[in-house]
Amino acid sequence: MSVYELISTFILHTIIPVAMLLSYIVTAGDTFYKFETHHKANYWLICLYPLLYLIFVLIRGYICRVDQQPYNTLFPYFFLNFYATNNFPMLAVGTVLIFTLCTSFQYFFIWINNLFYFRKQIKENNITKVDEIKIMLNIKQYRQLDHNGKIAIILAIVVGIFNIIFSILYYVLWNVWSKILNYPYKNEIVLSFSIITLIFAILGLANFYWARIVVGFCSIALVCFNWIWIAGPIFDIVIATLCLNNHKYSKSDLDTYLATHHKPLKLKSKSIPDEMLCLAEDEK
Structure with a gap:
């Protein structure tokens, strides 16, 4: 590889992912995201990008093969090469794997975001709200x-x-x-x-x-x-x-927690964030 290629791939595969993760850590927790809302719209929009990329790469590989380009340059990843020995089974398995990872990490990052959200609420708000959020955690x-x-x-x-x-x-x-x-x-x-x-x-x-x-x-x-x-x-x-x-937490879970800690649950709706009130409504 040339010096330019070394620098380019280092930036692409090291600097940018680290910068993205640092950006996420800094900004996560500002908003509470509901899983139910995410998989109704945002999930499909996010998955649309890898789907379009997959279609583009397969068409590009076909055109390059017709144009007699070097064999090792047809596809960026081995499992996309439908001209290989295990061609279509490998393509199917690789596609399932990628979309599985895409789904897993979406919900994983949302879970982390909501965890950060609760912790920020504990730090930033009054003691009544702190007690309520700690109970939910x-x-x-x-x-x-x-x-x-x-x-x-x-x-x-x-x-x-x-x-x-x-x-x-x-x-x-x-x-x-x-x-x-x-x-x-x-x-x-x-x-x-x-x-x-x-x-x-x-x-x-x-x-x-x-x-x-x-x-x-x-x-x-x-x-x-x-x-x-x-x-x-x-x-x-x-x-x-x-x-x-x-x-989501059931009424029996809440009763078990309160019975174990011998501590009454104090609710002051004005000091509880909307997301906490939604959870309280779910309990009812």
């Missing part, structure tokens, strides 16, 4: 698994067990497997994350809230490596979405 430790939570944890356990069994068989029967499908399967990574996911999923069944959050993060990580069986990333994104997008 701390109650997560005592909430019971709802229907969606149970589905997520059960799926995580099933996927974790399947991955562990498959990883062991892959290691034992590697000579046979390599003849069927030869690609760099990250066996150690999948096995490690699957064991961690399985352990925390079991803790999640015991109503440890942060165990369910860990399951969600591990599922996002497995999306990158779990596509040896095509449905893997789909299950991972379902598990991650249900674990991280589970933000």
